[in-house]
Amino acid sequence: MTTAAPALHDCRKVFAQTLIELAEQDPRTVAVCNDSVGSSNLKEFAGRFPDRLINVGIAEQTMVGAGAGLANGGRVPYVCAASPFLTGRALEQIKADVAYSRTNVKLCAMSPGFAYGQLGPTHHSVEDLAWLRTLPELTVLVPADPAETREALLWAHEYDGPVFLRIGRTGVPDVTPHVPFRVGKAATLREGTDLTVIAAGTTVPAALEAADKLAAAGVSARVLNLSTIKPLDEDAVLAAARETGRIITVEEHNVHGGLGSAVAETVVAHHPVPMRLLGVADEFTPTGSAAFLAEHFGITAEGVLHAADELLDAATPASAGTPGAATS
């Protein structure tokens, strides 16, 4: 069966539209940026609310610090910048001024992962989840499509506390049109019993495609969309470990420290099962487009299928009760 290629969306667009809605509804809303009016899609916001678009210039430490100060003054600041510079350049401000001070700052990380493709590792953000996952008080969200991006922003606005959101530029299909978005809860996009694929953001479509192919081969794969990296939905992760016995994680992030690590930490502590962690190998990426890099590192449906083969061929999972009984 073939279907028409689904429409792909740049999540920055729905981000920009939703932010304008929030600014219309709530005068506390301000956007703060580091000269990224264009790349953060804030031009229309700037036209509509010129006083509430604060461009501090190319100065990420001041951008985040001033965001914390604006929150102290009762504003709800959306601090927008390309993810590598927001997180890398201003990490200590995120730690001290936002997370430790627990200010009501919304950190909007544009074009995360390797979305900037050929611009290279300086412009990639495949460390952000590892860095930020270790900061108490910070909620870390990775929406997968326009619907989730919008829901995540609406939630962040209501929530009184610091939030980090990855806002992707890579074209993504609608993957969650009928699944309610709940912070702190993984969404089950496919039910399954033989293994679980856990994805977030741009990797959700690869997980779904792999699950479809596995189903055609008679393997029942569960797919979890883990849009909240922190706090982690431990119940969903442990249910996957218990009920399916094998877990594959797939993320647009270094294999160390991100989604896969978060899942593994929980699994190893409470219900160890075989896992495969797919992501950027621990090396600086070679030159290539985002699509090329996804292929290069196996962050694709094929990569998931390969990992599934390995897990299915390996020792019988712990959940079957006969560990080590079968080998390939």
Add this chain to the structure above:
Amino acid sequence: MPLVAVPGATSRLRATRQALRAATAEDRARSLRDAATAIRRRNLAMISRAGQGHIGGDFSATDVLAVLYTAVLDLDPENPEAPERDRYIQSKGHASGALYATLAYAGFFADAELDTYMEPLSALNGHPNRRKIPGVETNTGPLGHGVPVAVGTALAAKLDGSARRTVVLTGDGELQEGSNWEAAMSAAHHKLAGLTVIVDRNRFQQGAGTEETSGLEPLADKWAAFGFAVQHVDGHDHEALYQALSAHPDGPDADRPVCLIADTVKGKGVSFIENRAEWHHKVPTADQTAAALQELAR
């Protein structure tokens, strides 16, 4: 137990402020000197008890703190997050002893709490935590964080059309952090006349003089070049500090932020501590504490 204000602290603090504003310069200077002495003595006792602290940077900033909290800032200890309060941001978080002793002096929490300074599980960490200590606006400790946050609080006031002020105290050594200069550029660009940066210019950093380490001079020219109205003030002359902090040097139509370079002495008030790099975080012995308390009583 969370720290809570001393009952009646707000009305007492406001009455003190009004009285000081109405007083003669001579009476005001005497009251402010007494306040600073009380804060220094308490701060010394805290450090001596805890066996830790940053006495040099505490004492260089004490007079500035005493003037701000008793005579200048509009604060509400019993409602420390009142939206229209003035904002005091202490970028030099390591001078927590001076800050805590001042907050207790102003009634933000009971004086007895100061005896828990640095004790296990105390709210009074070596660097201030706003979530544990009423009156602290932002958590500092890493250097170069205060001025950017102050730009944000001043921007918020400007957006609100509010006259509430932001005063940020920064060490001089920490001006070697580039974040300050990003923030200075932004403050001038946004015409944040409600922002006052006070530089505690004691000329020392952790292990040596600022000018021996990475020189800051000509410091006033730097701030002026970044668009600030700059003034030097004797950081231990209470009346001069009061006057400098009470009005914008450009007058009521000012559109520039202010930089007050407070010329100070590290360890001010105790002869054997003053101007000695080793007293950045040295702790006085029992004998030294007694001798210091005696000097501070004079």
